[in-house]
Amino acid sequence: MRDAWLHDVLGPCTVVADLTRQVGSVVEVHDRHGTPWVVKAAPTPGAFDREQHAYAVWVPHLADQAPRLLAAHRDSRTLVLERVPGEADWTWDPARHREAGQLLRRLHDAPPGGSPGEAHAEAPGVGLGRLMHSRLDAALRRKPAGTTVDPALVAAAERAVGTLKREHADLPRVPVHGDFGGHNWARGPDRLRVIDFADARLAPAALDFARLWVGPWCERPDLADAFFEGYGRPMTAQEHEAVRLQLPVFALSLVSHGARHGDREMERRGRHRLARAVQGADHTAYPTGPRGLWWAARRARDRRRFARS
Template identity: 30%
Template sequence: MRGRGVDLIAKLHRSPSLHEREVHAYRAWTPHLGSAAPELIAVAPELHGIVITALPGTPLDTQSLGPDDERDAHRDAGRILARLHSLPAQAAASDMTDYLADRGEHWLARLGHHITQHDAHLVREHLRLLRSTTHARVAPCHLDFQPRNLLWHTDRRTRVIDFENSREDLAARDLARLATRIWPQRPDLREAFLDAYGPLDTNDTAVLHHVTALEAVTSMAHGLQHGDDYLVDLGRRLLANLGH
């Protein structure tokens, strides 16, 4: 689509909640990110649809960049997420930790015999500790912040797309996809990202460690449900790492 001399994208959401989350993000938060995020052009509530501007670039996970360009892309991503996380939030940390711990129990129950009693106990211990981390930072979060939603362009700028999972949450949880899927193999990208994002405090580090248990059970459950071997293997690897 084209309008106002720019390319446009029409998107239909799979559920009302995803539609509401993305519309809210585009109205309340992404204007503060400037050209690093799409602009909301129109909303069709009856269709759960939106029209947004298309951004230049292609997803990082589809590109073969040199190490320097990769580090620049992740450094710019850190700058964008730091800006998003600097915006005001209303939710209390205790409400967020309780919610996430409850979600962890939900997904743990879905795994049934696919998880050992030892691993289930380990996950529950991390969920218990997460619930007690009541002074963590709360911020507007993207919640699917990973290379497939980060565009890199020849102008050497990173942009972020797909805000349908966004909501107020624990800020450090927004780093979980990078921390569990990218940084273990590429510590240089972690360093570049945090160079722009800023250092993690004690509570951030604790949250990131404990939500790894949540990432493990949700990855396994979704992988088993959809026949996605990558997610199943990721969940098992995260569980193994938690045990060390």
């Protein structure tokens, strides 16, 4: 059924690359004119609904810095998307993080327009605690049997989720990407574009910020500085606290994912970030001592470069 539908949409086409990561199916195809397209089969109905909704309602606000949705087939949970130029991977270039901040701000400022599967009567922000509860449950449930995590660290993550539910239910919800990071930034020769909206939903902006803090910003806070210059405002005090409370859950997810896929470096980073988060380390702090002087010089250089751009 899907093949016949795909032929109706694109005509004869050829698969040229398998872009699948861990779940679902993502392939690049070329139509008879040589035009590249991405054919994406979502792993669940929820992922399909979220992504189709995002492309219909929010992604147009990113103009040509995100793929265009050509067609969708609900029965097979398949999307046909424009293939944007560039390859996705993490970057340590502050200029790229500044551009990512500009792009994410445009998404967060898009009119909400509702979100599939959301209970619109619930208070804005309640979803953040629920999302972290679900993420923590999934990380623990999918962790390989031989992978151990200190129960005290797990308990600390559970307490953080409880605090999110009780004390941060008033954070306003905006359209968020849900998995905003370098692995979903297609860096082309001219500009950065964002891909993969399967986790897009209405949630506090702090959800997207936390995903970045558990990534390269943990070791490179100058990248966060560049990002928020592009974003146009710093985090509020409440967003800062909401990010801090999410970090143990994101770190446990790294441990679980790394262990499942045999990625020892990811598992190591997750354990390191988990310990730091539970110890209460300031995730925004710059190094001190000689290394701190080096960071200060680097920040000054980057600011001069941004001022000229």
